[in-house]
Amino acid sequence: METTIYYFTGTGNSLKIAKSISEGLNDCELVPIAKIWEDDHLLSHSEKVGFVFPLYYAGLPKIVYDFLSKIDLAKTNYFFAVVTYAGDINTTPLNQINSILNDKSKSLSAGFYLLMPNNYVISYDVHSESRQKEFFREAEKKIENIITTIKQSETNLEEGFFDKRRVKSEKFNEDFRLNVHGTDKSFYSEDSCTSCEICVKVCPVNNIVMVENRPQWQHKCQQCLACINFCPEECIQFGKKTLKTKRYHHPEIEVNDLINQKP
Ligand code: SF4
Ligand code: SF4
Missing domain, CATH: 3.40.50.360 (Flavodoxin domain)
Known part of the structure; x- marks a missing residue:
């Protein structure tokens, strides 16, 4: 190539x-x-x-x-x-x-x-x-x-x-990279979850498993936000803030495209 x-x-x-x-x-x-x-x-x-x-x-x-x-x-x-x-x-x-x-x-x-x-x-x-x-x-x-x-x-x-601003930003980004895996502690699913497992399928690093028909996050998150944005029920939340925000994914990109990027 x-x-x-x-x-x-x-x-x-x-x-x-x-x-x-x-x-x-x-x-x-x-x-x-x-x-x-x-x-x-x-x-x-x-x-x-x-x-x-x-x-x-x-x-x-x-x-x-x-x-x-x-x-x-x-x-x-x-x-x-x-x-x-x-x-x-x-x-x-x-x-x-x-x-x-x-x-x-x-x-x-x-x-x-x-x-x-x-x-x-x-x-x-x-x-x-x-x-x-x-x-x-x-x-x-x-x-x-x-x-x-x-x-x-x-x-x-x-x-x-x-x-010159980049020196400060590099530290900001370094701290993010050090801590990102555990940031998934704020994710949870609401009772409207239908156990469809789309969140499991779109996660690029296999960070979500189903336990008793509900997603559980395994603390190796990259914070890509595929799970919360692709959930068809919009029932994944991250703390309280996402109760008020809508969801987005690119209109030409489908669940299968996300699945295809996985190992
Ligand atoms: S994508 Fe949403 S509805 Fe489907 S299993 Fe995950 S949390 Fe539940
Ligand atoms: S934010 Fe991304 S990496 Fe983290 S659990 Fe959701 S899909 Fe996986």
Whole structure:
């Protein structure tokens, strides 16, 4: 393959972006990070490698950080990253990737941020459908530029890449990655649960098991929020906040797409 895109997705925003970029490139494969990240020997053979994932706590999701630290990228010389986000953004995730690549004697060539609808329903409500559609339209336009940049192996990291705010944000993200596994203690299901097991199926790290026909979270959570957003009964809650927030997943991404990213 000329290009490999490694992606991580919880509610489909990053998967939709990864698919769109892949379709615009020649000879490109999509590889789900959740399917392979625990393998002992991770190696990429592609000339170009990209990473598509959501922003978590101002930086990389833990699973993406751990995967990047492990994978052997010696055969690749062009790297790009696309970060989906719904709120505040700074340069931390791209700098984190660049630092990890530097440790492998490589560097990031191109990085992009794409504004997508909010899915972090444990803190913020979802955007209206009309606003969501605006985000999708804007993203499609940006994707055309991203594809051109990758095809021509261009670099684009000059402006604002070395933002001083990132030092503070890196600590914020590091603390998140240290503690994220146990954050699922706030999840519970309400009595309207129908035992359909969709939450079990969509969890990318198999963190949910059914006990007496109700989901139980096993404290190896990545906080992707697939379970709470894909539950058809909207009966998963995270503390009290989600009693008032709606649910979101990308309209073109289905439960089966989430199942397909699992080991
Ligand atoms: S997805 Fe919702 S309804 Fe289905 S088992 Fe999980 S909590 Fe219950
Ligand atoms: S338990 Fe829910 S939030 Fe945690 S990793 Fe699984 S699907 Fe994502």
